[in-house]
Amino acid sequence: MDRTFIPTIYSNVINPILRFRWVALQLAELAKCSSEYQVMHQLKNLPEGLDDIYKRILKAIDGKYHADTLTFLQWLAFSRRPMAIEEVAEAVTVDFDLDDGPIFTPTKRYTDPRDVLARCSSLVNESEGKCCRLNPTFKSFLTVMTGTIKLSHFSVKEYLLSDRIEKKFRISEKSSHSRISEISVAYLLQFQSFEPLTDAILDSSPLAWYAAEHWIDHAKSGGMDSGVRKLILQLFISEAAPLTNWIRLWNIDAFHTSDLSMDKAKVYSPLYYAALAGMEQVAFDLLEQGAEVNALGGMFGNALQAVSFKGHEVIMKLLLENGAEVNAQGGEYNWNALQAASHQGHEAIVKVLLENGAEVNAQGREYNWNALQAASHQGHEAIVKVLLEKGAEVNAQGGHFGNALQAASSKGHEAIVEVLLEEGAEVNAQGGIFGNALHAASYGCHEAIVKVLLEKGAEVNAQGGDFGNALQAASYRGHEAIVKVLLEKGAEVNAQGGDFRNALQAASYVGHEVIVKVLLEKGAKVNAQGGYYGNALQAASCKGHEVIVKVLLEKGAKVNAQGGYYGNALQAASCEGHEAIVKVLLEKGAGVNAQGGPFGNSLQAASYFAHEAIVKVLLENGAEVNAVTVEGVSNPTVLKLLMEAKQ
Helix, strand or coil, rough: CCCCHHHHHHHHHHHHHHHHHHHHHHHHHHHCCCCCCHHHHHHHHHCCCCHHHHHHHHHHHCCCHHHHHHHHHHHHHHHCEEEHHHHHHHHHHHCCCCCCCCEEHHHHCCCCCCHHHHHHHHHEEEEEEEEEECCCCCEEEEEEEEEEEEECCCHHHHHHCCCCCCHCCCCCCCHHHHHHHHHHHHHCCCCCCCCCCCCCCCCCHHHHHHHHHHHHHHHHCCCHHHHHHHHHHHCCCCEEEEEEHHHHEEEECCEEECCCCCCCHHHCCCHHHHHHHHHHHHHHHHHHCCCCCCCCCCCCCCCCHHHHCCCCHHHHHHHCCCCCCCCCCCCCCCEEEHHHHHHHHCCHHHHHHHCCCCCCECCCCCCEEHHHHHHHHCCCCCHHHHHCCCCCCCCCCCCCCCCHHHHHHCCCCHHHHHHHCCCCCCCCEEEEEEEEEHHHHCCCHHHHHHHHHHHHHHCCCCCCCCCCHHHHHHHHCCCCCHHHHHHCCCCCCCCCCCCCCCCCHHHHHHHHHHHHHHHHHCCCCCCCCCCCCHHHHHHHHHHCCHHHHHHHHHHCCCCCCCCCCCCCCHHHHHHHHHHHHHHHCCCCCCCCCCCCCCCCHHHHHHHHHHHHHHHHHHHHHHHHHCCCCCCCCCCCCHHHHHHHHHH
């Protein structure tokens, strides 16, 4: 890479920015002068560069506030989101000088949080900003407008991390993260009551939300030194209030939701949370203290499944070494560790679990699938091969997708489909929500897999699944190329079954005009009956597909065909408010007073749903007004039209 341009960029871009920063700081210092003498003195002693300015600012800080200022600067340099002034000020409430410290000490709290600005001088500035935290009522994120504080320039952080600064003010990224995590955990340890957390409590503890959400991240970035681990072990005491309150604020086991009144019985073992968070050293410490390795509870049921799902290999091995049951099932999905690791694609963990006796063909409750189906569905080819090598049954039945081949076909994983077929997967195996693999691939619009399955002998007209057959599934999804492939391979264009009874009705319902034409050209019966909408014309009329309605009518669709939910196409269009289609149907001879359907007739349907324009069209075309009951008709304009028509 040519780097000769870098000095030019530095000279033309960076240097001017830094010079502007230098001028801005000088103006800020001059603004603090209260006399002409001070102004002249300041001008005579202008620093040579930014380093000199920052050095003077730090030197001017009152010695008794050095520790506080350093803490503030560490937080501002490495916080994970913009910080409110009140949050940053709260960082000094943790006392590191006590014998049993660090410990939350509320008497250290600043009376005025804005003193942070004074302590840090021109190194920081205040701005309007946004802080994001959870809304515990609605389990969603709130963006809170607040005054935020930040380092005044990127060069401040660079200077603080450099070796050009005095040692007492020098910071490092690792030590800063470690200090932030210690403050965060010590801060959480203040919540010693099982009583529900309230807005009042949290308003008086402004750092609580940040500490709960981010302490793990800071602890890991800080290297998990002994001081941090000591504090974490204080937090990770079973059935203790601080642990419960942390989970109430930031439940890492429930998609990071919050429940300020969560019962302590819903808080699980500390080992589970340490494993879930990937804290190796803490998990080791807890096991050394006698933590139950097979304790049940949590979204993943146990610690081993949690680490297998998350990919924490070191902790997984530690748990197995300490007697974790490799085939234990449980949690929200009632999986085992092998299924969890296979689903998530953690190949190394899958291998270790199998080496330690994991049952390769065990079924889970959720989706009732096994590890092979999970890996096939998610597209983890390497894991599929490992499982097959270890004896996974390629045609094992059960679960949401019936078998591994259907799972892989539904998601478009062509390479896995080919692997499974090479290993003896039955191409026409029935079961699952799609009935068979061809149906699954057709619904998923995976043309290449459709062709592979057909080449391997897939039965093109096999029945089953929500859409009855592959052709109906592809027609519903609008995949023209697959529809043509299936028809070329002998798909029966008028095959019955599934939610729409036939492919033409499915394509008409969704509005796939090209496919409708293809099916009609291949002999689809335009008046075929069946399904929720009775026929293709009613389906298209209901959904407002005017062009398809016209195509069907041109191909001989019976405009007054009875059946389906709405009784006829006119009532379907009238009910759903499709004025243009109503006019087309009437022009083609639709019986304006035809009876049937949930509203009895089209005028009643249009009146009930207040489709004024359609009511007018129907009346103009001879709709019998006396066939309408005004009960349930609330639109005044429609009522007026009906009353006028009766006169």
